[in-house]
Amino acid sequence: DQQVKQNSPSLSVQEGRISILNCDYTNSMFDYFLWYKKYPAEGPTFLISISSIKDKNEDGRFTVFLNKSAKHLSLHIVPSQPGDSAVYFCAASVWGMEYGNKLVFGAGTILRVKS
């Protein structure tokens, strides 16, 4: 069962505009959410995270929004740059000292920023 879903396989945005990547989840026990960026043949690079007690977290051009009632989170990139072109993965976890921090990933969204 897909507990984390990224329903848009790809997104194309003009340089300088906003990119909005979406993610839905089904497990209400998830308490930590992360976004990663990945280039081919490389490991994912951590971008930004948010815990379930917050609804927004900002870091430079990246903002993550969490809507717990809708089980939805989104990543906003403003302004978008050509170097942002990559695959973006949403991940979620339920943490406990006895069972650790297992990340459940979405399928990814390919972002293309056109110059």
Add this chain to the structure above:
Amino acid sequence: KAGVTQTPRYLIKTRGQQVTLSCSPISGHRSVSWYQQTPGQGLQFLFEYFSETQRNKGNFPGRFSGRQFSNSRSEMNVSTLELGDSALYLCASGRGGLDEQFFGPGTRLTVL
């Protein structure tokens, strides 16, 4: 601060062989997790080690095993390789609490 390192970066094996992959976490990190990425299944959790103990395991057969040493370095072993084991194997390290995990570059395993 050095990042997560994985060796080797590329491996070619034949069916039935076994393979060992290595991961060195970021200094000070005590948690190491392993993930498999394939085109069909995406990124899937294999297992997590914290202070030399396996804390969690994903839905993979017993042919997949791992261990963690006292210096937090980790190894992953796959025995009796199958064609479907061809994948990018990623290692991630973290402090072990509710925090972000940082990934290494991965080991690309090809099984012929």
